[in-house]
Amino acid sequence: MIRACEEAGGQPVDREPLRWWETFGVLKWGVICVMRTMRHLRGGARSVEPAAIGRRFCETEWNLLRLLRDR
Template identity: 60%
Template sequence: MLATLRWGIICRYQAERHLSGQTRSVELVTIGRRVCETEWDLLCLLDGSNW
């Protein structure tokens, strides 16, 4: 679960780098969009479901 949380934090950080203008990159935007997937994974892990 901690690895999933860590990945979510990294995704959020990459999105912020793009949005702030620090580094403009399509790759950072793509990684940043994965935050919602990580949220879902964490919810499933906490709930114990197998989705």
């Protein structure tokens, strides 16, 4: 994707800001997963969707660890 953006834009993509925004997005998604789970567990939204989204929190942990490792 980065290569396609560079080819389309004609300039190199600065990887450091990209990395920051990727980290921010992963962390934000993790917070959303936790919030949805808490809403489900407290009875505010008793359905399969928020319960399933809550289970995806561990993916954000792995992604954040990967981002830290690759630094």
